[in-house]
Amino acid sequence: xxxxxxxxxxxxxxxxxxxxxxxxxxxxxxxxxxxxxxxxxxxxxxxxxxxxxxxxxxxxxxxxxxxxxxxxxxxxxxxxxxxxxxxxxxxxxxxxxxxxxxxxxxxxxxxxxxxxxxxxxxxxxxxxxxxxxxxxxxxxxxxxxxxxxxxxxxxxxxxxxxxxxxxxxxxxxxxxxxxx
Numbered sequence: 090x091x092x093x094x095x096x097x098x099x100x101x102x103x104x105x106x107x108x109x110x111x112x113x114x115x116x117x118x119x120x121x122x123x124x125x126x127x128x129x130x131x132x133x134x135x136x137x138x139x140x141x142x143x144x145x146x147x148x149x150x151x152x153x154x155x156x157x158x159x160x161x162x163x164x165x166x167x168x169x170x171x172x173x174x175x176x177x178x179x180x181x182x183x184x185x186x187x188x189x190x191x192x193x194x195x196x197x198x199x200x201x202x203x204x205x206x207x208x209x210x211x212x213x214x215x216x217x218x219x220x221x222x223x224x225x226x227x228x229x230x231x232x233x234x235x236x237x238x239x240x241x242x243x244x245x246x247x248x249x250x251x252x253x254x255x256x257x258x259x260x261x262x263x264x265x266x267x268x269x
Contacts, residue, residue: 118186118190210234236268240269
């Protein structure tokens with residue numbers, strides 16, 4: 090009994106630790122994303138200010154009947170080019186972070202699925218050991234259960250397609266059934 094309680098306590102502790110670590114990492118990435126999105130907004134405001142300065146310079150020249158000379162506008166345009174580069178780099182960083190998040194979610198789902206499959210196979214083994222099912226039935230059922238892990242990539246992609254409304258519910262159910 091004490092061994093059971095010790096194992097249960099350890100399992101709960103490991104589960105809490107894993108969830109805490111995942112949550113902490115997720116919060117940190119979300120904070121980083123928020124800071125980057127704020128920087129994007131700041132860059133957009135600075136860019137807008139520079140557009141206004143260029144517009145004012147053009148209008149001032151036109152009001153005075155002077156031609157708009159490109160050499161006069163270039164010093165006002167250079168900051169816009171620099172801001173565009175900064176914005177591009179930040180957007181690339183945001184894309185990488187979101188990709189990492191997606192990869193982590195996918196990995197977590199695979200780990201969860203493997204754990205479920207392992208538990209189901211253990212139950213099958215126990216049924217076989219008790220004589221409730223024979224070797225052939227065990228192998229066929231085990232192959233069916235393992236098919237979900239073997240087709241994980243396709244099942245995951247199918248789920249994403251459904252969530253993005255790229256396929257309807259009937260199509261999702263039909264394709265999922267074929268893969269499981």
